[in-house]
Amino acid sequence: MRHSPNRLLAAVFGAVYVVVGLLGGIVAGGLPFLTTEGGLLLGIFEVNPLHNIAHVLIGAALLIAGLSNVVAAKTVNTVIGGFYLLLGVVGFFIVGSALNILALNTADHFLHLASAVVLLGAGLAADKRTHRAATA
Amino acid sequence: MSVSVERQDARTGEDDAIRSGTTSISNCLLAMCALGAGLVLIATGAGSSPVGAIPLVTFGVAALLWSVVVFVRDRVPGLRASFAGAVGAVVVWVALHGLASLGVTTVPPFLPTLSSTVLLLSVAGVLARRLRRVTLASTAPDELELDALVTRASRRPHREPSTGRYVLTLLVGAAFVAALTTPALAQTNAGAFAVPHGSLHSSH
Numbered sequence: 001m002r003h004s005p006n007r008l009l010a011a012v013f014g015a016v017y018v019v020v021g022l023l024g025g026i027v028a029g030g031l032p033f034l035t036t037e038g039g040l041l042l043g044i045f046e047v048n049p050l051h052n053i054a055h056v057l058i059g060a061a062l063l064i065a066g067l068s069n070v071v072a073a074k075t076v077n078t079v080i081g082g083f084y085l086l087l088g089v090v091g092f093f094i095v096g097s098a099l100n101i102l103a104l105n106t107a108d109h110f111l112h113l114a115s116a117v118v119l120l121g122a123g124l125a126a127d128k129r130t131h132r133a134a135t136a
Numbered sequence: 137m138s139v140s141v142e143r144q145d146a147r148t149g150e151d152d153a154i155r156s157g158t159t160s161i162s163n164c165l166l167a168m169c170a171l172g173a174g175l176v177l178i179a180t181g182a183g184s185s186p187v188g189a190i191p192l193v194t195f196g197v198a199a200l201l202w203s204v205v206v207f208v209r210d211r212v213p214g215l216r217a218s219f220a221g222a223v224g225a226v227v228v229w230v231a232l233h234g235l236a237s238l239g240v241t242t243v244p245p246f247l248p249t250l251s252s253t254v255l256l257l258s259v260a261g262v263l264a265r266r267l268r269r270v271t272l273a274s275t276a277p278d279e280l281e282l283d284a285l286v287t288r289a290s291r292r293p294h295r296e297p298s299t300g301r302y303v304l305t306l307l308v309g310a311a312f313v314a315a316l317t318t319p320a321l322a323q324t325n326a327g328a329f330a331v332p333h334g335s336l337h338s339s340h
Contacts, residue, residue, distance in 0.1 A: 005158070005303050089175060092321050106322055113175075113321075114314035117168050118306050124207035125159035125167070126302070 005126040006073040007066045009118060014063030020045075021055030028052055028103075038103030045111065048103040070127050081120030088113035159210040161297060165309045166212070166259055167203040170222075172313035173255035174199030177225065179324040180248045187241040188232050195225040215267055222260035226253055251320035255313070 024047040027039035031048055038048035047055075058080055065076035091104045091112065102108075159167075174196045181192030198221060205213050212218050229249050236243040297305075 003299055005299050005306070008299055008303050009306070085171075085175075089179065089321070092179065092324070106318065109321065110314050110318040113317055114310045117171060117310035117313050120171075121164055121168060121207060121306055121310065122303075124204065125164050125210070127158060128208075128210075129158075 004070045004073065005122050006077050007070055009122050010062045010066030010073040010077055012066075013115065013119065014059045014061070014066055017055050017059030018063060019059075021052045021057075021059055024052035024055060025049075034101045036098065036100045036103055044107045046103045046105040046108060048101075051102045051104075051108075054102065074123050074127050076123075077119040078123030081116050081118070081123050084112045084116035085120060088116055158302070159207055161302060161305050162262065163206050163210050163212070164306060166262055167206040168309045168313045169255040169259050170199045170203035170206070172317040173225070173252045173259070174203065175317055176248045176252040176255075176320045176324075179321050180244060180252075183324050184232075184244065185241045187235060188244060191228045192232075195221070195228060199225070212263065212266070215263060215270065219260060219263040219267055222256045222263060225256050226260070229253055245323040247323040248320040251316040255316060 020041065024039075024041050027041050028047050028049055028051070031038060033049045035048045038046045038051060041047050061076055062080060065072040087102075087104075088109050091100075091102075091109050094100045095104055104112075177192045177196030177199060179196075181189045181196055184192060202213070202218065202221070205211075229244065229252070232241060232244050233249070235241045
């Protein structure tokens with residue numbers, strides 16, 4: 001893991017997202033599942049129960065991939081990075097509407113965009129030779 | 137044969153690329169900046185009148201595609217064209233502000249203009265430096281001087297950064313791009329709806 005940026009990032013981000021998802025359960029515990037007005041995690045990031053489940057699932061996928069092998073980490077990083085990029089942009093269009101079922105706010109968008117740039121960047125840019133050799 | 141390959145590398149400005157299957161840090165940072173600029177250009181273009189929307193979205197999509205190519209191939213496609221594109225996008229912002237003062241189009245929001253201009257000029261600056269290096273290499277008067285340039289250029293690059301350093305640079309670069317991009321996106325037409333977040337559903 002120490003030699004692969006993708007495995008390292010997947011493991012670290014995975015662990016962080018699992019913890020964030022679990023902590024989110026504390027602040028959004030009693031809220032309706034799809035509420036557009038969630039609780040504030042760390043006083044900044046707005047989350048609701050669905051958002052927390054998404055964090056735990058994404059974190060678990062990243063963590064498992066990071067602990068598995070380079071190909072899995074690279075693939076999961078690219079897919080989740082692309083998803084977060086989409087969410088970071090689309091999120092701005094749905095905040096304030098009934099479609100905001102993840103209770104996203106601007107701090108969430110920042111986190112999603114930063115995660116997207118890192119994960120997508122690592123997925124596309126790092127460990128290319130390993131990936132090519134493994135998939136050949 | 138190998139000398140000519142090395143010369144080709146020096147001419148295309150790729151002397152700092154890492155040859156081990158990982159895109160060089162400098163190219164990663166370039167791609168990140170282009171990614172952020174592309175997002176802001178598209179989001180701003182989406183809320184503009186057609187006069188502004190067409191060039192902004194066109195440059196935005198081009199920036200996104202360019203960033204993916206740089207990430208994947210570890211190579212700047214068409215150094216001069218890329219430089220012209222980065223400068224061209226800044227010129228579009230200036231032109232749109234000029235046209236807005238004449239009442240032809242709506243005034244582009246300030247933060248998106250500022251943040252994408254910073255990102256685009258960062259890209260343009262790095263590309264200008266590479267262009268200068270390429271020009272130097274191609275205008276060397278004799279073979280010996282060219283060989284010396286190639287040798288110097290090819291000596292530095294093949295050093296591979298540690299994984300930790302690579303990851304740390306990615307994190308810092310991403311935080312920088314997200315810090316510039318997020319407030320800019322929030323000031324676009326789409327993001328404007330996000331600012332009074334919570335007020336629309338206070339009755340729940």
